[in-house]
Amino acid sequence: xxxxxxxxxxxxxxxxxxxxxxxxxxxxxxxxxxxxxxxxxxxxxxxxxxxxxxxxxxxxxxxxxxxxxxxxxxxxxxxxxxxxxxxxxxxxxxxxxxxxxxxxxxxxxxxxxxxxxxxxxxxxxxxxxxxxxxxxxxxxxxxxxxxxxxxxxxxxxxxxxxxxxxxxxxxxxxxxxxxxxxxxxxxxxxxxxxxxxxxxxxxxxxxxxxxxxxxxxxxxxxxxxxxxxxxxxxxxxxxxxxxxxxxxxxxxxxxxxxxxxxxxxxxxxxxxxxxxxxxxxxxxxxxxxxxxxxxxxxxxxxxxxxxxxxxxxxxxxxxxxxxxxxxxxxxxxxxxxxxxxxxxxxxxxxxxx
Numbered sequence: 001x002x003x004x005x006x007x008x009x010x011x012x013x014x015x016x017x018x019x020x021x022x023x024x025x026x027x028x029x030x031x032x033x034x035x036x037x038x039x040x041x042x043x044x045x046x047x048x049x050x051x052x053x054x055x056x057x058x059x060x061x062x063x064x065x066x067x068x069x070x071x072x073x074x075x076x077x078x079x080x081x082x083x084x085x086x087x088x089x090x091x092x093x094x095x096x097x098x099x100x101x102x103x104x105x106x107x108x109x110x111x112x113x114x115x116x117x118x119x120x121x122x123x124x125x126x127x128x129x130x131x132x133x134x135x136x137x138x139x140x141x142x143x144x145x146x147x148x149x150x151x152x153x154x155x156x157x158x159x160x161x162x163x164x165x166x167x168x169x170x171x172x173x174x175x176x177x178x179x180x181x182x183x184x185x186x187x188x189x190x191x192x193x194x195x196x197x198x199x200x201x202x203x204x205x206x207x208x209x210x211x212x213x214x215x216x217x218x219x220x221x222x223x224x225x226x227x228x229x230x231x232x233x234x235x236x237x238x239x240x241x242x243x244x245x246x247x248x249x250x251x252x253x254x255x256x257x258x259x260x261x262x263x264x265x266x267x268x269x270x271x272x273x274x275x276x277x278x279x280x281x282x283x284x285x286x287x288x289x290x291x292x293x294x295x296x297x298x299x300x301x302x303x304x305x306x307x308x309x310x311x312x313x314x315x316x317x318x319x320x321x322x323x324x325x326x327x328x329x330x331x332x333x334x335x336x337x338x339x340x341x342x343x344x345x346x347x348x349x350x351x352x353x
Contacts, residue, residue, distance in 0.1 A: 004048040009055045009316035011042050012267070016308045019262060019300050026299070030352035034299035040260075041295065042270065046288035049319025050338075051274040053267045055311050057343040060271075062087060064333045067272050071165065071279075071328055073144030076133040081122050083333075087268075088135060090353035091195045093118050096132050135195040142185040142198070165328060168205070172284045176207040176249055200269055203255040203276075207286060210250055215241045218287075222246070250289035253277040258296045263304040263311075263349055269293065275322065275336065283327030307349045317342040 023035030044051045052058050065085040072079065077092050093115045100112050113121065121128045137147075144166075148159040164183045171178055182205075185198035219241060242248060255273045260266050274291050281288045300308055320341035324330055 004318065006049065006054060006316040006319050008042075008044050008048070008051050008270070008319060009053055011044070012053060012270075013055060013312045013314075015040060015042070015262060015266075015298070016300070016312050019298065020305070020308065023300065025302075028299075028301075028352075030301075032352045033302040035302065035305070036297055036299035038297055039295070040298045042293040044270070044274070044291045046274070046277065046291060050271075050278070050322040051291055052271045052320055052322075052338070052341060054317040054319065054341075054343045055314040056267075056347040057345055058267060058271065060338055060341070061085075061333050063268050063271050064275065064336050066268070067275055068330060068332070070139045070143055071330075073140045075135050075138050075141050076129065077135065078122060078129050078133050081119060081133075086119070087351070089115065089119055090351060092122075092133060092135060094353050095135075095195050137187065137190040137193045138195065139185050139198060142187050142190075143183060146187060147190070169280070169283055169328065172205070172207065172251070172280070172286075176284075181205045181207075199259045199261075199265070200255050200257040200273075203253055203273065205277075205280065206252045206254070207249045208252075208289070210248060210287065212238070214250070214287075215246050215248070218246050219244065245285065247285050247287050249286045251277065251281050251284070251286040252288075252290040252292065253280070254292040254294065256294045256296075260295045260298040261352070262298055262300050263308055263347075264351055266293075266295075266298075275324075278322055279324050279328045279330065282324050283329075301349075301352050303352075304349045307347045311347055314344045317344075 018040070019035055019037055023037050026034050026036045028034050052060070061083075062085045065080060065083045066087060069079050069085070077088050080086070080088055096118060097112055118132070122133050142164070144163050145161040146164060147161050150159045151157065152159050168181060168183055171181055182202060184202040186201040191197050215238070222244065238248075253273055253276065255269070257269060260269070270291070270293060273293070274288075277288050277291055280286075318340070321339045323337045323339075325335040325337070330336055
């Protein structure tokens with residue numbers, strides 16, 4: 001088990017306490033009300049373990065499924081529902097109800113479906129799913145297929161959409177010191193085509209060269225009988241490390257988030273971007289380094305106050321370890337391996353849509 005000190009849970013519970021102590025009460029679009037602060041940063045060194053909170057049990061498979069959905073470029077909740085992930089159900093259902101409420105008499109004389117009936121129909125009715133399961137041009141669309149909507153004067157055809165994730169991978173392999181290693185979900189021209197504008201609206205990655213000492217530690221960790229002992233003179237030790245596929249660079253990721261549901265959403269966001277960093281690092285043979293979250297309107301819903309106080313009082317466990325099988329091309333939760341996860345029990349709280 002990773003026995004590194006778990007400072008992530010402490011950072012997180014410190015944030016909860018900061019909101020309780022200094023947050024101001026604000027109204028919000030859901031009608032629930034919040035205590036809110038503006039501007040906060042969380043920073044985690046990935047060497048200290050995978051950033052999955054231990055002061056409450058996290059819905060690991062749900063988080064992984066959502067990230068895989070983003071990376072597929074998918075925007076329909078069918079994939080999520082089929083894989084037991086229901087965090088977007090409320091947004092899809094809310095859009096359905098908003099459309100039909102003024103036209104209730106036109107639904108074959110029947111009342112609007114309940115949310116449970118709505119989700120069951122998503123599972124079983126392809127035509128219904130195509131019409132009502134799509135959330136518009138949300139994360140997956142922007143990450144993998146950002147539309148240009150311009151005509152190429154040479155071909156007189158539409159310019160192909162931009163795959164920001166693949167462009168990022170290509171750039172990391174060819175120009176890893178670039179200051180333009182960014183992906184954005186905040187497409188101003190398409191915000192009105194999204195069921196909900198992106199909360200975490202963009203991320204940037206940064207790489208640095210590993211020192212000899214850092215590469216040597218990895219060499220020692222991999223040492224076996226086929227390797228040349230380092231007491232034998234190796235003409236070019238860095239080249240020798242490279243031949244053993246020992247990474248030459250470390251990679252960090254920083255995401256920006258305009259709106260932060262601190263009790264329910266933020267633990268998912270931290271783990272999701274930690275996993276995305278792990279997947280990208282695996283794809284380009286780099287070492288995950290730092291994970292940084294820049295948080296804007298950081299709030300606790302008023303019906304989450306007691307749950308936050310409960311979590312603050314819990315002592316953290318050591319952080320777990322995570323590895324992936326196929327970089328950004330993981331196709332199921334089985335391609336993401338979680339080891340040594342210990343946690344306190346789940347803390348239940350209502351989700352505000």
